[in-house]
Amino acid sequence: MKRSLQHNAAVSVGEKPRPGRPRSAECHDAILTAALELVEEVGFAALTIEGIAARAGCGKTTIYRRWPNKASVVMDAFLASTAPEISFRDTGSTRENFRRQLRAVVKVLAGPPGRIIATVIGGGQLDPELGEAYRTRWQAGRRVESRQTLQQGISRGELRKDTNVDLVLDALYGPLYYRLLVKHAPLTPSYADALVDLVFPGLEV
Amino acid sequence: MKRSLQHNAAVSVGEKPRPGRPRSAECHDAILTAALELVEEVGFAALTIEGIAARAGCGKTTIYRRWPNKASVVMDAFLASTAPEISFRDTGSTRENFRRQLRAVVKVLAGPPGRIIATVIGGGQLDPELGEAYRTRWQAGRRVESRQTLQQGISRGELRKDTNVDLVLDALYGPLYYRLLVKHAPLTPSYADALVDLVFPGLEV
Amino acid sequence: MKRSLQHNAAVSVGEKPRPGRPRSAECHDAILTAALELVEEVGFAALTIEGIAARAGCGKTTIYRRWPNKASVVMDAFLASTAPEISFRDTGSTRENFRRQLRAVVKVLAGPPGRIIATVIGGGQLDPELGEAYRTRWQAGRRVESRQTLQQGISRGELRKDTNVDLVLDALYGPLYYRLLVKHAPLTPSYADALVDLVFPGLEV
Amino acid sequence: MKRSLQHNAAVSVGEKPRPGRPRSAECHDAILTAALELVEEVGFAALTIEGIAARAGCGKTTIYRRWPNKASVVMDAFLASTAPEISFRDTGSTRENFRRQLRAVVKVLAGPPGRIIATVIGGGQLDPELGEAYRTRWQAGRRVESRQTLQQGISRGELRKDTNVDLVLDALYGPLYYRLLVKHAPLTPSYADALVDLVFPGLEV
DNA sequence: GTATAAACGAGACGGTACGTCAGGTCTTTCT
DNA sequence: AGAAAGACCTGACGTACCGTCTCGTTTATAC
Numbered sequence: 001m002k003r004s005l006q007h008n009a010a011v012s013v014g015e016k017p018r019p020g021r022p023r024s025a026e027c028h029d030a031i032l033t034a035a036l037e038l039v040e041e042v043g044f045a046a047l048t049i050e051g052i053a054a055r056a057g058c059g060k061t062t063i064y065r066r067w068p069n070k071a072s073v074v075m076d077a078f079l080a081s082t083a084p085e086i087s088f089r090d091t092g093s094t095r096e097n098f099r100r101q102l103r104a105v106v107k108v109l110a111g112p113p114g115r116i117i118a119t120v121i122g123g124g125q126l127d128p129e130l131g132e133a134y135r136t137r138w139q140a141g142r143r144v145e146s147r148q149t150l151q152q153g154i155s156r157g158e159l160r161k162d163t164n165v166d167l168v169l170d171a172l173y174g175p176l177y178y179r180l181l182v183k184h185a186p187l188t189p190s191y192a193d194a195l196v197d198l199v200f201p202g203l204e205v
Numbered sequence: 206m207k208r209s210l211q212h213n214a215a216v217s218v219g220e221k222p223r224p225g226r227p228r229s230a231e232c233h234d235a236i237l238t239a240a241l242e243l244v245e246e247v248g249f250a251a252l253t254i255e256g257i258a259a260r261a262g263c264g265k266t267t268i269y270r271r272w273p274n275k276a277s278v279v280m281d282a283f284l285a286s287t288a289p290e291i292s293f294r295d296t297g298s299t300r301e302n303f304r305r306q307l308r309a310v311v312k313v314l315a316g317p318p319g320r321i322i323a324t325v326i327g328g329g330q331l332d333p334e335l336g337e338a339y340r341t342r343w344q345a346g347r348r349v350e351s352r353q354t355l356q357q358g359i360s361r362g363e364l365r366k367d368t369n370v371d372l373v374l375d376a377l378y379g380p381l382y383y384r385l386l387v388k389h390a391p392l393t394p395s396y397a398d399a400l401v402d403l404v405f406p407g408l409e410v
Numbered sequence: 411m412k413r414s415l416q417h418n419a420a421v422s423v424g425e426k427p428r429p430g431r432p433r434s435a436e437c438h439d440a441i442l443t444a445a446l447e448l449v450e451e452v453g454f455a456a457l458t459i460e461g462i463a464a465r466a467g468c469g470k471t472t473i474y475r476r477w478p479n480k481a482s483v484v485m486d487a488f489l490a491s492t493a494p495e496i497s498f499r500d501t502g503s504t505r506e507n508f509r510r511q512l513r514a515v516v517k518v519l520a521g522p523p524g525r526i527i528a529t530v531i532g533g534g535q536l537d538p539e540l541g542e543a544y545r546t547r548w549q550a551g552r553r554v555e556s557r558q559t560l561q562q563g564i565s566r567g568e569l570r571k572d573t574n575v576d577l578v579l580d581a582l583y584g585p586l587y588y589r590l591l592v593k594h595a596p597l598t599p600s601y602a603d604a605l606v607d608l609v610f611p612g613l614e615v
Numbered sequence: 616m617k618r619s620l621q622h623n624a625a626v627s628v629g630e631k632p633r634p635g636r637p638r639s640a641e642c643h644d645a646i647l648t649a650a651l652e653l654v655e656e657v658g659f660a661a662l663t664i665e666g667i668a669a670r671a672g673c674g675k676t677t678i679y680r681r682w683p684n685k686a687s688v689v690m691d692a693f694l695a696s697t698a699p700e701i702s703f704r705d706t707g708s709t710r711e712n713f714r715r716q717l718r719a720v721v722k723v724l725a726g727p728p729g730r731i732i733a734t735v736i737g738g739g740q741l742d743p744e745l746g747e748a749y750r751t752r753w754q755a756g757r758r759v760e761s762r763q764t765l766q767q768g769i770s771r772g773e774l775r776k777d778t779n780v781d782l783v784l785d786a787l788y789g790p791l792y793y794r795l796l797v798k799h800a801p802l803t804p805s806y807a808d809a810l811v812d813l814v815f816p817g818l819e820v
Numbered sequence: 821g822t823a824t825a826a827a828c829g830a831g832a833c834g835g836t837a838c839g840t841c842a843g844g845t846c847t848t849t850c851t
Numbered sequence: 852a853g854a855a856a857g858a859c860c861t862g863a864c865g866t867a868c869c870g871t872c873t874c875g876t877t878t879a880t881a882c
Binding site for chain 1 (some may be wrong): 216233248249250305321326327328330331332336340344345348371372373375376378379380381382383384386387388389390393396399400403404406407
């Protein structure tokens with residue numbers, strides 16, 4: 001059951017061929033694609049293993065053999081689809097770097113991937129495993145880059161040495177996810193700008 | 206179906222008595238209590254209407270007659286239990302007012318009500334009605350008071366006249382909900398303090 | 411509960427007026443009419459008290475106050491509608507008397523009342539009370555007349571003195587009901603004729 | 616849905632093995648046995664699919680997968696239990712052949728199988744499919760043998776050449792079913808004898 | 821007249837069973 | 852030996868009626 005955090009089914013390179021019929025890669029992809037489509041169409045709660053199997057044209061058993069629960073399937077499907085994305089580019093100014101990246105994040109969150117992320121975070125409130133999977137397999141990776149960019153700003157002397165990094169990251173990204181999840185107001189690029197301009201003055205030396 | 210935003214079963218004051226046997230208030234309370242207990246014990250996903258009915262000692266029909274889905278039951282249960290709570294008191298300093306209120310909010314979110322709020326927001330990603338119910342019946346009310354306090358600070362000359370109120374509220378509360386929902390770090394009173402001290406310097410004249 | 415064999419709700423003549431609002435005759439009729447219509451439309455099994463109440467425009471309680479179960483309602487409804495019907499007329503010949511009456515019976519059984527009788531007998535296999543009601547309140551009455559006609563034939567010297575009356579009545583009517591209920595062949599006037607001509611030769615002196 | 620007239624679940628001989636887990640024969644038998652027991656204990660009306668499933672130790676779905684309604688289950692249960700039964704033996708005299716067979720039929724109808732037959736015919740008044748199933752899967756088979764025996768009597772010169780076969784069969788069996796269903800008098804062997812002696816005089820040359 | 825008494829409609833109540841759906845497991849044949 | 856199919860038991864779903872029970876409202880007789 002603890003294998004749920006890894007691509008447990010991928011036919012890794014250099015894998016020694018085990019006896020028996022090898023697992024079908026077409027099948028694997030079909031399942032992930034079906035899962036992704038369905039989670040967008042009906043949401044995580046209404047998503048069923050049977051539905052995924054039916055759309056993927058495979059048996060339920062084939063899914064259960066590879067993933068322990070539907071959360072893992074969805075998480076794998078999400079990662080397989082959204083892996084290549086929003087990263088930082090150095091403009092020379094840390095504030096400007098964040099402004100650009102936050103605008104990119106807003107763009108993603110306001111689109112279809114945003115709905116999936118919201119679905120996954122929402123499902124994570126009900127299914128602890130999904131929450132854990134989201135944190136470690138998606139959130140943590142993004143956070144590393146943001147932290148590095150912030151730390152770079154500190155070491156370059158742009159930002160105060162006593163900057164509470166985790167707090168600042170929360171102050172920047174928290175409001176975005178807040179609007180994504182509560183939907184009390186829209187997510188716009190100018191909202192990203194305003195946020196950066198609210199938080200950074202207190203950080204810059 | 207559009208009645209889900211109101212206490213649809215309560216025998217409101219001054220209500221002209223409709224024909225037929227009136228709905229039982231004991232029953233109403235028993236259901237909400239049972240729902241609240243169960244959602245804490247087993248979580249929203251494992252919560253069943255049958256389970257609520259069994260614990261409340263009433264028939265399933267009685268629940269279905271009053272609420273369209275389990276999300277609404279939980280929402281009503283939550284409101285009935287957590288209504289009288291976190292409010293502002295004027296200490297003379299707007300920053301101090303917010304520091305105290307955010308600490309109170311953290312206390313609530315870190316406790317059992319926090320789990321239910323997270324559950325409701327999570328469920329709101331799948332069930333639009335629940336999301337809407339959360340926004341209008343809970344979130345909006347809290348927001349009004351916060352906005353007034355902030356505006357008071359502006360009119361008292363403590364805060365800049367060009368303060369973007371909605372943005373500031375998001376910057377203060379967003380990070381709290383971010384941690385509540387993503388759970389990448391704990392919610393502590395000192396986090397509330399740090400947040401206030403990060404955001405306010407840029408606002409004060 | 412044992413009152414189900416009598417018209418328990420009719421405002422009988424000479425009834426001493428009890429205090430309180432008297433039972434409504436319109437209501438009574440509306441219920442019986444609704445029951446009759448519904449039993450023809452959907453059958454006895456799918457018939458519901460709620461359905462009758464809804465169509466009759468009265469409350470369920472009003473029905474339960476008067477009849478102990480749906481079988482009684484249907485039986486009353488049937489009797490109220492089909493009371494005036496098939497009787498014997500003396501032609502001088504007993505065989506002819508029966509031929510005419512059996513033709514009349516076939517006519518009734520082949521029409522809508524036949525469907526209701528079939529429904530009632532069918533329901534009687536599942537609901538003993540309905541069966542008992544059918545026997546005593548309908549069947550027995552018809553039987554008396556047939557028996558008298560047969561006995562008249564005996565005393566007039568047309569039929570053998572050792573005629574087994576009950577057997578002959580069964581031999582005459584049994585096949586009609588057999589076809590009514592099993593439906594393996596149609597009920598036609600000529601079938602009645604043939605039946606009479608099969609049974610009577612052995613009876614006549 | 617048109618499969619209800621056949622043993623739709625039986626693993627027929629010579630059936631090419633389809634993929635997937637085959638239907639369990641133990642399960643099949645357990646359901647039919649449970650259905651038969653229950654219909655005798657509580658009657659058809661109080662019979663529930665849930666009750667059958669509980670006693671058979673299987674899930675409701677397993678029953679619904681094989682039969683469309685409880686009538687079909689009972690019909691199959693009845694056929695499986697009463698298949699090997701009442702048949703004719705040639706004594707040399709057609710009248711005697713029928714006397715013996717009618718006595719056997721009376722014996723069956725007066726016992727537990729009789730209650731089930733009555734239940735099935737009764738149910739057939741409400742559910743056309745059940746009526747059709749009864750006619751084709753039970754009644755028709757019995758009728759063939761009776762017709763052959765009657766025709767044998769004709770060709771042997773015992774009975775008149777112009778005998779109306781269908782009418783005679785109705786005259787012999789109709790009264791039995793009449794008493795079975797209306798229950799106005801008991802079914803006894805001597806009743807069978809008397810019936811034969813009433814009908815045959817008119818047939819014999 | 822004004823109690824008092826009962827029937828009325830409406831509809832909520834605790835239940836039972838419905839027929840469906842999906843869960844996760846299993847058993848079988850096919851590749 | 853894995854894939855695909857499909858049957859298995861389980862358990863919850865949301866619905867329909869059951870028969871009972873309040874309600875507030877008539878509509879009678881009795882005081």
